[in-house]
Amino acid sequence: MSTVTAPRPHAVDHVDVPDNYLTHSRGFLSWILTLDHKRIGVMYMGAVLVSFFVGGTFALLLRTELLTPGRTIVSADTYNQFFTLHGAIMVFLVIIPSIPAALGNFVLPIMLGAKDVAFPRLNLFSFWLWLAGAGFTLYSLAAGGFDTGWTFYTPYSTTTTTGGVIPVLTGVFILGFSSIFTGLNFIVTVHKLRPPGMTWFRMPLFLWALYSTAIIQVLATPVLAITLCLLIVERLLNIGIFNPSMGGDPVLYQHFFWFYSHPAVYIMIVPAMGIISELIAVHAHRQIFGYRFIAFSSIAIAMFSFLVWGHHMFTSGQSGLMNTIFSLISFSVAIPSAVKTFNWTMTLYKGTISLTAPMMYALAFLFLFTIGGLTGIHLATLNTDVHLHDTYFVVAHFHYVMMGSALIAMIGGLHHWWPKMTGKMYDEKLAIAGCIIIFIGFNLTFFTQFMLGSQGMPRRYYDYQPEFQVYHVISTIGSYIMGIGFLTTAVCFVQSLRSGAPAPANPWGGRSLEWQCTSPPPHDNFKTTPRVGNPYDFSMLQWNPAEKGYDVDPAREAAAFAAEMQGEHARGHV
């Protein structure tokens, strides 16, 4: 059986267990009816990657259309549908579920040493809801598509003649509940299923991030549900809520929408930050710098995220006083993000840095997130935002944060936990090549868009002034390079599935609990409740010449654990 790991010096005692979660039961029904968080996570991951492929294809079509002013390959109406679909798919079907629902589902219970999440049935239901939501989104295409932009701004969205608006609103409504249930599940799981010895401040930082995210999901997403309901009611029954010709107020819709959708940005980026904390600590083999500051900054971001939605509306007609208050509070989000960035950088200081594929992704994240975060200052500042709002500058900024940061972290995390999920290693060189190609393509694509925007090119434009063409051409070339990068990564993963070397339990020398069970983990994760230590204590690692990497020295691990048991904080007051 190919998934059984070969005996290795550092492998823990579960290595002989022939049974793992992938082989535990067989057949289609055993997957679609499974209550196993790992299988649900893997199914989510598959679904998210398929959606990413679809959304990415739309992106490449958009970029191709923008190669020349005027018509290049499609009509204006088709282009409007394409950018709407690209946005809606990437936000609701890809980025929001990608880290919490896909990676989080797989990793969170194992990191806690638990057998599963607190409510396994709710977990499965949440995945089914995702499928139903995706189904409605797909159906909306058959029903005539939709050209509203992913923001569904009224009164355009209630008056446009495209037929797919109500199906897609229904789809997003359902996806929202999928997200709420995942969040609810994670909150309860983190509160109730931590093993003895794992205090809040001994949780790996990825758990802090998932916990903060779950709070936002549970508190913010219902507002989206209500808003979409009202929109459906207005469109279907002509009840005036947002449309001024029926006595409504379109700016009210913007408030409702961004009250969810701004926190949603943090649903995307906070778990990504959690992944980066893991990747940098594990692959630099070094105690994370300033654990408490990083943990609290996740919570701070979650809280501030509810108070800044108005910065999307500086030119919308909300009052000057509101603009001022929202601008001031928006800057407050910059602080915890800056703290995290500096702490990650300091974690590299005096580390023992292995330049593995996950580490390369973490470094790419640090580079891209710094740009994405800093350009947020231009947009939080009132007078510069007036010039930059709704231009390509905004497009570039949020792609640096949503894609360059959130998605890059997700893919980095996928490389990090891939051996655990599949039991296979991948070709490190090919994975790093993919990362570098994506990185180059990404910067070509989106850095030029900063210039486009600050020079005055509005977003969501099918046609444009000829002086902008040179930037568009560079951006399009970059997007093709990025496409090649993702293809390389896909080839790397497929190759790994077909012929990858069996993965050891702990290929990177990680210290959180998921590295203590076999790769792939058995159905119940752990035979006995695992020993909990400092998740960032790497002092017991040793160089393994056969692996050309680091693994845990069991003797030193036992000694360190015994020392901790005696009430001594081994190192670092974690």
Place this chain on the structure above:
Amino acid sequence: MLSIASMLIAQAAAPTATPADFWLPSGASNHVAGVDTMFHWINYICYFFFVLVVGMMVVFVWKYRAKEGSKIRLDGLTHHQGLELSWTIIPLLICIGIFFFGFRGFVDLTTPPKNSFDVNVTAFKWGWTFKYPNGAQSDNLVVPAGRPVRLVMRSNDVLHSCYIPAFRVKRDLVPGRFSTLWFQSDVPTGLDESKGYHLFCTEYCGTGHSNMNRKVLVLEQPEFDGWLTKQAAWLDEIPDEELYFKAGPKLYARCQQCHSIDGTAGLGPSWKGIWERVSNPTGSSAFTDGKSYADLIGPGKEYATPEDYIRDSIYNPGKHLVAPYGNVMPTFKGQLNDRGVEAVIGMMKHLDEFDAKGAWTKSVPVATK
């Protein structure tokens, strides 16, 4: 004499547009200095922190990369309260500073002076109409130089947004509300459209969103006054018999995004054959409610004459919808007066004299010269 002297002084000190740089386009309004200075200062701060973070990252990765067989380093700091507090507090202070200057700039940006010259702006899918106090209308925004101009803006249908990059101003137009925006430009462009500043719609509004752009033309006050007087009377100055081919094509420019002349499919019914349809109404169903032209047009019907029907279709476009088209046309009430409607109807009656783009193809008959 005094006015000539002041004109000379104005010319001697004629301000020029700021040159475009790597980041920002050429600027030509009172807001440019404030916004651009702010933008560049934020950029300097960004460069500093970017180089700091990425520089440290590169140095650390290079210096502390794991070499084969190297032992795990254990001498790194695990936390440092002073350091961490410093990179919490210093960015906070910088942010408060940036906020403050941005706020001051925003107050300038949104507080028009009392003596400003008002222009009424109406946005619709997919175009703009600019109306002046003396009743003049224009498709381009023509403003006097050296004088604060306030745009009082409204939308006829969905959200739009008025953006003039060279002036660094932007404001959404929300249906059911008025919104305002102000600027003062001291850099005249003349009436040549190719020298004008771009005016874009930056709030997504459907099919024609990216073509919903116009030019801002800045004229010296005397030239502006002349233009304004002429513009107010342009429809009245055209003799009745020349109205349809002189005014028609200009007015058709606002219709052509949806209504073709040559039968090409569009968002609204093509004008091709329209006069035959309404002047000889048939009984076959033509409207979304199943009615025919004959049901609506004729003595004793809703519209006594075909002209009445056309006029009402322009003013109340949603009343009777030609199948299979949706209710997407904005009203032109208040934008097109009776003489304008007359010109449009005249054009429909002589459609064979116009090419597909609405240009008149015949020469002026001798009799009317």
